Amino acid sequence: MKLVKKLIRYWIAIASVISFLGGWVILAHSPKPVQSTPSSAAQSVALPTLPPIQAYGGSVNNNGLNFFSNNNSQSSPQPSSSVPMLRTRGS
Amino acid sequence: METLQLRAMNTDVLLAAEGQPDRPQSGFEQARQFIQASESRFTRFSEQSELSELNRSAGGRFKASSDLFSLVSLARRFFHLTRGLFDPSILPDLKRAGYDRSMDLVRQQGPAPLLESLLAGERSSLSEMDLDEADHTILLPYGMALDLGGIAKGWIAEQAALILARVSSACAVDAGGDMFLIGLPAGLDQWPVELEDPLQPENTLTALKVNPGAVATSTVTKRVWKQADQNRHHIIDPRTHAPAVSDWISVTVTAPHAYEAEVFAKALLIAGPQEAQGIARNSGIQFSYLAVDQTRKIWGNQESLENLLDAGQNFGSMPALLPMN
Numbered sequence: 517m518k519l520v521k522k523l524i525r526y527w528i529a530i531a532s533v534i535s536f537l538g539g540w541v542i543l544a545h546s547p548k549p550v551q552s553t554p555s556s557a558a559q560s561v562a563l564p565t566l567p568p569i570q571a572y573g574g575s576v577n578n579n580g581l582n583f584f585s586n587n588n589s590q591s592s593p594q595p596s597s598s599v600p601m602l603r604t605r606g607s
Numbered sequence: 608m609e610t611l612q613l614r615a616m617n618t619d620v621l622l623a624a625e626g627q628p629d630r631p632q633s634g635f636e637q638a639r640q641f642i643q644a645s646e647s648r649f650t651r652f653s654e655q656s657e658l659s660e661l662n663r664s665a666g667g668r669f670k671a672s673s674d675l676f677s678l679v680s681l682a683r684r685f686f687h688l689t690r691g692l693f694d695p696s697i698l699p700d701l702k703r704a705g706y707d708r709s710m711d712l713v714r715q716q717g718p719a720p721l722l723e724s725l726l727a728g729e730r731s732s733l734s735e736m737d738l739d740e741a742d743h744t745i746l747l748p749y750g751m752a753l754d755l756g757g758i759a760k761g762w763i764a765e766q767a768a769l770i771l772a773r774v775s776s777a778c779a780v781d782a783g784g785d786m787f788l789i790g791l792p793a794g795l796d797q798w799p800v801e802l803e804d805p806l807q808p809e810n811t812l813t814a815l816k817v818n819p820g821a822v823a824t825s826t827v828t829k830r831v832w833k834q835a836d837q838n839r840h841h842i843i844d845p846r847t848h849a850p851a852v853s854d855w856i857s858v859t860v861t862a863p864h865a866y867e868a869e870v871f872a873k874a875l876l877i878a879g880p881q882e883a884q885g886i887a888r889n890s891g892i893q894f895s896y897l898a899v900d901q902t903r904k905i906w907g908n909q910e911s912l913e914n915l916l917d918a919g920q921n922f923g924s925m926p927a928l929l930p931m932n
Contacts, residue, residue: 598608599792600623604815605784605803606826606857606872607618607760 608777608792611635615642616650616760617709618783622767624775625792634774638767642782645766649678649759651698651752652709658755662698666749668739676743679736681866682758686733688890689874694845696733698754704850705834706841757873761785761823761865785823787865805829805857805899812903815915817861823868825876826857844877853879855898855906861915862894871896880906 609631611622622638624631648657661669661679671679682695701707731748738745747753764780768787771778777790779798788798797816804810805828815822827850830841844851858876862868871894875883880898887896887908895911907915 599795599799600608600610600621600779600781601801602621602623602779602781602786602788602798602822603784603801603803603811604786604822604824604859605808606805606824606829607783607785 609635611639613639613642616646616763616782617652617711618760620764620783621779621781622771623781624771624778625790626775630774631771631778634771634778637773638770638780641770642763642767645674645759645763648672648675649755649763651754651756658753658759661745661747662752664745665747665751668744668746671743671745673743676738676745678755678759678762679745679753680738681762682753682755683733683736683738685758685866685870685874688892689870689886691733691845692874692877692886693758693870694733695753695755695758696730696736696751697843697845697848698752699730699750700843700845700848701754701841703848704839704841704843706830706839710830710841757785757823757825757869758866761787761821761867761869765821765865785821785865785869787821788817788819790819802859802897802899804903806901806903812899813905813916815859815897817915821862821865821868822859823862823865823872824857824859825869825872827851827853827876828856842873842876851877853877855879855900858883858896858898859915860894860896862892867892867894884908 608623608625610624613620613622620642622635624634647653647655650656651658651662653659657672657675661671661675679695682693685693686695731751733751735748736746736751760782764782764785765787768778768780768789771780772789775790777792779786779788784803786800791798797818800815800817800822801811802813802815802824804812805826808828825842827842831838833839839850842851842853843849853876855876858872860868860872860875862871871887871890871892874886875896875898878886883896883898887894895914896907897911897915898906900906905912905916
């Protein structure tokens with residue numbers, strides 16, 4: 517009886533290890549979502565080209581977007597009224 | 608203006624309302640309770656939240672509350688309007704990138720380890736999610752999990768502001784820099800809002816003038832961490848299933864609704880300058896946006912620059928904004 521129990525334990529242990537390794541190999545070689553999902557491919561369809569817009573502030577790039585540069589950001593001045601300082605910053 | 612500050616949704620929240628002190632205080636209390644109750648329902652960081660229950664139900668139908676059903680319906684609508692760039696089903700990718708707990712805990716305990724080969728696999732698209740309007744049930748495809756993060760935060764801020772508006776004609780709810788503004792403070796024709804420098808948060812990049820409505824900013828410089836020596840952030844590009852690589856480091860959007868501002872700030876940040884204009888024009892939603900690049904140049908279409916930048920309140924060497932033609 518002890519021998520049977522021992523054999524069953526060994527069998528369970530070996531089967532578990534083999535199953536785990538097999539699963540790992542299958543998952544590691546499975547196709548990536550971008551390669552295989554038709555809906556993902558649909559999402560990357562190029563957007564229609566739009567006519568360029570008017571330049572503004574002296575600078576415009578190839579994408580038709582205007583920009584200005586502010587490389588000297590400074591500490592915020594205090595508000596003069598009782599309106600609290602609202603500050604958008606991302607989170 | 609009366610104000611109340613609190614901590615919710617893993618960020619600092621500011622409630623502000625004009626009026627006699629008694630009236631805003633009662634509004635603050637109702638708004639505070641609403642924010643905290645809503646957070647507990649829609650957070651992905653609590654196993655007890657309704658959102659977590661929905662995610663656990665993937666593969667079967669889930670009976671949702673009307674608020675959750677509305678939020679998920681909105682999320683699906685914006686998924687289509689942004690051509691998939693806004694996608695709340697990137698939660699598995701976000702976890703894989705290491706953001707599997709609240710940012711406070713990720714910073715304290717470190718991110719989840721890199722398990723790319725184990726967890727990257729074929730996934731369903733959000734368009735396969737089924738919503739039944741009649742009985743408010745949601746069927747997530749097996750393996751799908753949603754993160755309503757920004758869109759829920761925007762919705763909560765807007766609803767809380769509407770609660771404040773019952774007692775005040777001019778009020779604001781600012782949730783970590785994403786805000787909803789109602790009415791105008793006495794003596795002002797627009798709300799003054801500062802745009803934080805994404806590279807030096809202690810500084811202000813420029814001043815904005817904002818009409819009542821919503822403001823939201825998405826940035827890749829805030830929720831950042833290292834995973835196996837790789838820099839990570841929380842803006843996932845659904846096309847690559849990895850943290851987005853963009854020419855822009857932050858995008859600020861003003862829109863009629865807070866959830867719209869949240870969605871398009873994120874989508875345009877992922878899209879970058881090549882696609883942003885197309886998405887903005889084809890969305891059918893009226894919004895303005897400003898984007899900041901690594902050199903602190905501020906980008907936007909003409910309407911956005913005219914509408915948002917407060918040239919009279921400039922900081923440092925910001926040039927005067929004069930049309931060339």
